[in-house]
Amino acid sequence: MSADEIFSLLFLLLTLYFMLKHVLISKKSRHLGISVLCYIMALLSKENGLAFVILIPLTLYFITKEKFIVILKLSAPYVMVAVAYIAVRILMIGINNNEVTEVMDNPYVLASLSEKYATLLLVFLKYIQLLIFPHPLTYDYSFNQIPYRNFSDMWVLFSLFLHLLMVIFVVLNFKKKDILAWCILLYAGSIFLVSNIAFNIGAPMAERFLFQPSVAFVIFLVELWRRFVARGLLNYQGFSSLTFIILIPAIIISCYAAIKRNQVWQSDEVLFLTDVKTSYGSARANTYAGVALIRLCDRSKNPQLKQDYALDALDYFRRSLQIKSDYITTLLNMGVAYSRLDSVEEAEAVWNHARAVNPNDKNFIVYDRYLAESFYKQGLKAGVNKDFQVAIINLENSLEYEPVNVEGWYNLGGAYYSIKQYTEAKSCWEKTLQLNPKHEQAALGLEALLEIGY
Structure with a gap:
């Protein structure tokens, strides 16, 4: 809430x-x-x-x-x-005149003018549906949860017809000061500022935007019920009984639904993993479900459970990328999921994709450090196993992300020396001494190269 x-x-x-x-x-x-x-x-x-x-x-x-x-x-x-x-x-x-071109923050930026207003009509109908029957509920209605529509869509036409009826009713009853016309105006005025008509609000819709319009809706229903009773079709006792019959089940069902919904909000993880079932078409909802699973992975002490969480997270991230292939939040967290599976190369590939989308993202400082350390460890392990070609590949990858790693340059020189690529070894050890002039092993390595003519 x-x-x-x-x-x-x-x-x-x-x-x-x-x-x-x-x-x-x-x-x-x-x-x-x-x-x-x-x-x-x-x-x-x-x-x-x-x-x-x-x-x-x-x-x-x-x-x-x-x-x-x-x-x-x-x-x-x-x-x-x-x-x-x-x-x-x-x-x-200040006044922000910059046009938002990212669809995750401007839901109709990719829509044509007719698609935008057709989809808005569908959103207005969805709001009315939620007022009448608030189920299912979800925290997220962002990009693609409500796909773009056009005016050939049956529900768009129904919404257009319904809202035209509302306009006609207000026009015909404005001078009469009909309270129902006031309810419609209160509803419309409350929904207008969050409708994306006047300006972009960053999402097609949100359930919290119905707090204010719901007041108009409730008054509208009460007034309709009052007029029904005023026609004299029921006596007072009959009116009371019918009201009781309608309200008591509605209150019980509403209380049960509210309690169940509140349980979903107990934590981000429960919310994200529950609501993605409703918002399965949303790139953001799928991404946040994946993020929730990464958090559960990090908290778990069971190795098998940690792996399962990470694999399930990848499924949600893949679904998100099917919806929006360049959603950087998905790409960054997908790399994190691969890192939890020790799949360094896959993590690197995804993060490089993210880097192409936004090279200035501050998260790359952390991710590059992880890649440097992981490739360095793999390089050392390969060196111990005498697999020097693999060691060279990993150490070079490590130095790409941490070029000031003194030991990385020294061990890369050692790997080259072991396969008799002395020129490359010399270059690496010179770089080592450039970074740390007191590095004794690198100095000894260069002396050994001098003895054999390098």
């Missing part, structure tokens, strides 16, 4: 509560002041509250009998707070 969205929602509800209390009941300025203060706190929690610059006057229009000029005056403090918030935000972090 996201605490900032929850705090934002709570403060926005308090904003509306104290504003309406001021207008409809008390007429006391302190209630208006508390409302404005709550709005400030809402914006400091999350920028979602900016939509309330429009939703507050709409709420006053639908729920009160105030005249237009009074609504403008009552809304003015909130507008000033929003303007001040935007100004401070720009002052602190």
Whole structure:
């Protein structure tokens, strides 16, 4: 769960509560002041509250009998707070005009204009589905979890039809101040800022973005139920019984689902490995499932279990690369998984692929050190076994990642000397002395070469 969205929602509800209390009941300025203060706190929690610059006057229009000029005056403090918030935000972090070209951070960058808006319509339909039946849930909806759609898709057309009906309903009932029209506007206004229409939010959708719109949805359902009862189709006793029959099972099922879902959030590892079953089409979800398995591998003391975790992690990383072949987070962690299996060459190949994607990634400092040490150990082992050609290959690989390794140059010279490649041996020992002029063995090696004419 996201605490900032929850705090934002709570403060926005308090904003509306104290504003309406001021207008409809008390007429006391302190209630208006508390409302404005709550709005400030809402914006400091999350920028979602900016939509309330429009939703507050709409709420006053639908729920009160105030005249237009009074609504403008009552809304003015909130507008000033929003303007001040935007100004401070720009002052602190500036305006970022750089276009995000990475699809993991800009989900529609690879989509055509028609694909983008068709997919957005599908996302809007998915939001409504989650409000009605919130299952299955997942922490990740990033790239390819919701593949690009076009306007020939049946569900896209259904979503378009449904949202057009909502627009028509609002237009027809706006002057009537129908509370259902207000609910639709509250829902639309709450979802707009996180819809990717105005600006990129970094993901197609997220369940936490439904906290605020869910208030409008609940009020909408309650009002529909009230109107159903108001038609006189049921007496009070029948109404109470039917309400009980509907609500009790819904509450029990919801409580059970909430408890089960909370168990998934007990740790990152449980969350990642559970939700990847739902978000199997997501490159990020598959990568994080692999990362979770690497963590479990590192914690385990059972050699067989460690190997199984690493192998399973590789399966998730391969799946992620099928979705996005240049996802650097996958490539980096895939190399880590190979390192846990002591597959140094495979780790090197994957990390070099990652290096081609982003050569400046800071993780290469650690990974290059690992490669240098691993190749060095393999080189020494091959030398002990008198397999000098293999020793040379590994020591040269090691020095590629750690060119200041004095002992690496010295042992490489020794390997060349053993197969009578004296020129190469001389060069290696000279490099050894260049790095460490007091290296006695390298000096003795050069003396031995002098004795045979090198």
